[in-house]
Amino acid sequence: MSNEDLTFVGQRVLVECIFRLNGVPTDPTIVSVTSRSPISSTQSSLVYPNENLIRRADGEYEAAVIVDEPGQWVFRAEGAGIVDTVYEIRVDVEESGIL
């Protein structure tokens, strides 16, 4: 993996969430994205509408989270109501050699 693919601590991570219903991008009634930090296990939840959770198009949402701890971050996207679905991804954040 090249350095271009690594995520370093301090990076603002953009988490893209596309909700589909029967294959068609559809807006859920409620959209939330929750993050958990690897070291302090701090959970932060964003519920649309939020300045850090925006809608780009039908069913497409983007959450911005600053990863301030090295380690494996967990991001969980939840759709409820019209589109009822849940998914999680893990992102490894490299520690800084400077900070």
Added chain:
Amino acid sequence: MTRLTPSGVTETFSGVENSAWDPVNWVQTLNEGSGGGITIHTGRGQMLTGAIAGNRIAARVNFAARADAEAVFTWVVPTIGNPRFWFRAATNVDGSTGYYIFLKPTSMDFGVSTASNPTVLVTYTHGFAGGTLVRTRVAMFGNRFRARTWDAAGTEPTLTWQMDTTNSAITAAGAWGFNDFGSSNGSKDLLIDDFDIFDVLSPRALTAVGSIAPAGFFNKGVKKHFSGSITPTGTSVVIRVILKNFSGSITATGTLFKGVGRRFSGSITAAGTMKKTVGKHFSGSITPAAFFKKKIKRTFSGSITPAGTMTVLNVGRIFGKPGVVVMNVLRRARVAVRHRKG
């Protein structure tokens, strides 16, 4: 069963010829005519009446008057005379009072005499010829009289009584003995022998008639006598146990430790303090200083109307249409850092 014969043995009249009957066993109570008497003759007891008609001779057993007994005796069947065996009779056995059995060749008569008036009660016909040696058993117990006579050469018919009857005319104790008299001239001898008298009815030897069918079955245990020999196989080991008397002495080696039994006769003074633990029974009452807080279980039966606005924090997955979400981490901005040798 007790023998009542005063001598303690059967009277066999074994004295010297013409001597008197054993005075231990007999008392002559009557002798009315010359020529009469009770003597030993040919090893039997003879009662002689004398030659005068009507002369009576009598003898009783020399014991106290008694009501009940069983007598057995042998007698020679007379051809003439009126010999009788009396019981519960007057002391002199004179025929005035008492029960009697008439000893006749043709029959036995059981009778009773009161005030010198004899009455035959029962007659048993047996038919013995004069001179036959016969034996008679007479039993009187309570009001029951029993008697039987059989040929002395034969076996006593122990299963049956030839006379078995009851009479209550005389119940009092009396004399037991013989008397005889003749109604015509001429001696009327009565010869008796082997006289015995007992206080209870003699036991009878019973012969079972018929058959006995046991309900179960007999397990026969056969007693076997071993008459052979035993040859042991193997080796006999002789073990001898020798009984020895020790007559020496024993010298103990080592030291004897004497265990002395000691009796403590002093006193014990306890050091320290004795702490008494008092068992106390609480018999009063308790009034609590504080108060009891009662927790009452309450059941809410009303309704709740929330005030304000409800903010949905999370939505449960009870309703809604299942869908799919794809997540991706975007990389819009990139920075690459390189170094060059200058």
